[in-house]
Amino acid sequence: MLGYFPVPYQDELLYSLVARYAQHTGLVGNQKSIVREVFSSSTAVAVPDLPSHLSSLVNNLQLAWPTSVEELIKSFTLAPVYLPFLSQQQASKTISSMRSDSGGDIHTRSGIAASVIKQQEYFRYCPQCLKEHQMEFGECYWRRIHQLPALGFCSNHSCLLEYSSISFHPREKHLFVAANEIKLDSSIRHIELKDIEGALHDRYEQLLQASQFKGLGYNRWTLFYRNLAVELGLVKNSRVCHQEIHRLLKRTWAGTTFEDQFNYSENNYWLTNLFRKHRKSFHPLRHLLVTTALVSELSVTKLLEKVRRLPEGVLVPSHFSKKVTVQNAAEYRYSWVDMLKRHPSAGVKELRSTERGDAIYAWLYRNDKSWLMSNRPKRKVNSQSHYAVNYRDWDAKNVAHLESVYEVMANVRNRPRLTRTRIIKELPRSNSVEKHLPDLPATSQWLTDHEESVxxxxxxxxxxxxxxxxxxxxxxxxxxxxxxxxxxxxxxxxxxxxxxxxxxxx
The missing domain is CATH 1.10.10 (Arc Repressor Mutant, subunit A)
Structure with missing residues (x-):
């Protein structure tokens, strides 16, 4: 049972926490002692992304940090990035392996070992983030978002990530190395990011924070991409227009760091396979590249929820070649008209979010499009006029909100330091607040009076x-x-x- 364990920082890897524990307790260099104390095992391996022995770790942490295996997986590993795209069986076995004291098959079960998109060889970091960590906490740590495959930049500071000299999967299997223990390059290489690159980074971050522990399965993802092709009009004569999808995505990602992901290959091209029946899992990056470009209006949470509502175990219906009968058309038309009557003020998007609404719309779009276009709700025109922001009212509401939540924030036992940035995140429209602090004097003064020093x-x-x-x-x-x-x-x-x-x- 551990009497001490470091307080976790935002977006910190569990690997980093253990490395800081070794540094704080003077066990740096004594690999076996670290794993025995932390994991109650001499065989636990220092795995940064999908670690095992988590049940043993949780048992040892009950005095210093009462937590759970689910919380560790969700907030301190890279598992949330991979789990939604696996089958339910794969996801369940992956989590079981992470719980257990035998995690040698985790990377095989999750499909990482066989993926064409390989993990980086060394830990990565943002020099500006490290400077901020050093100033705020007095030490540095390894962030999860910086270790995601093929995401080689920091969106917050518009700079390239740098490689450290620490191997991501070292030969010394029990070695945990903290970011403080090595000399890291502090030079910053700024880059100009396109909006879509920033959007992809945000979606990756949303995926890290998602709590989707169950695999959604191949059938659901197959249906999602086939329906998506139909919705976007990328189907002709009952066939998906793969070449058109390729050209669209190639053009969208041109000039970005992800451009080379769309090098067309006649044999086994991943984008073509993504819009066919899924027989294996696809890397999360590839899902995000497609959905960021084609359904940018959906957050990751809404996207996963939309996929989750699709049938799980039913075989994919061959509706692309199914003969449409008069009876079928009449039934779907009746269902659509009935929805219009039940939701007279709803638009197409709202109707599709109702039960069976998406399926009815997709069927009519594929098989009875001209009738559907004639029976759509009228487009709503936003006649709301623009007006100047009332900064005085906004300022007063911010202060009232902060007064109502501050005591709860300050009394959380294992909380992070209440910095100005951390407190602002509690406010509605927090990003706008940061940009307009000079226009919000009361908010700015409240933050100055209440922000917590080191x-x-x-x-x-x-x-x-x-x-x-x-x-x-x-x-x-x-x-x-x-x-x-x-x-x-x-x-x-x-x-x-x-x-x-x-x-x-x-």
Missing amino acids: EDFQLHRLRIAYEQMKSNDLEVKRWRLLRTAAIRIELVTPKIEAEIRRLEQS
Whole structure:
């Protein structure tokens, strides 16, 4: 049972947490001791993306950090990127392997080992992100978003990611290396990102944060892409226009870092196979390349929900060659008219989101298009006039909202430091708030008065450490407080020293 474990940072890899634990406890270089203490096993391997032994780790963390296997997989591994695109059986076995103490088959089960898109050989990082981590936390860490295959840039700072000298899957299987332990290049190579590249980065990030643990299965994805081709008019004479799809996507991604993903090949071209019956899983990047370009209006959450509503186990119907009968057409027309009556004010998009609405629309579009076009709801015209932003009202609402949520945020036990950026994220329209802070003086002043300094955050961690010791009947000692609160000796200020003496004497 571990009495101490580092507080996780935003978007941090579990691998990075274990590496920081080794550094904080002085176990750097003693590989076997680290894995024995953390995983209660001498065979646990330092795997950054899909680690195993998670049940053992959770059991060992109950005193220092009560968490669950599901939370570790969701927030500190790369599993959320892969799971939705697997079959239910594959996803279930992948999660079981991550729970268990035998994870040697994880990369085979998840399809990563056989994928044409290979993982990078070394850990990657954004130099600007590292500088910000060093200033805010006093140390650096490995971020998940920087380790995603084929995503070689940081969207937040519009710069290329740099490669470290640390192998992503090293020969030393039990070695955890923290970002602080090596000298990293701090030079920044800025690039000009296109809007669609930023959109892909955002979708990758949304996918990381999605909680879709079940594989959606090959049949659902087959139906989704066939329906998509129909909806976009990329079907001719009951056949998907693969060449037209290729040209469309090639043109959309031209001049970006993903342009080479659309080099056409007559034999086994992935884009052609994606719009055919799925017999294997496709890499998440390829799903995102297509959906970012063709259904940009759908967030990742809505996209996965749309796919989830499709039939799971039914074989793909051969509706592209099915003969349309008068009876079929009459039934679908009746269903469509009935929906129009039940939802008189709804547009096409809203009608398709109702139960069976999408299926009815797709059938009529394929087989009775002229009638459907004559019986669509009228397009709604947005007659709302533009008006100037009322900054005074916005400012007052921001302050009221922050006052209502601050106490809850501050009292979360294992919370991150309440920096200005972290607090702003609690506000509605947070991105706009950051851009317009000069126009929001009350909001800006409130943030200045309430943002937490590094010293204040360390004092908060000291009090949490003190409570843990009291609850575990441990004697309150200076060294134990510093270790549990993860405060390095050289960072101890007079104020922190005074608080330590107070806690020792209380």
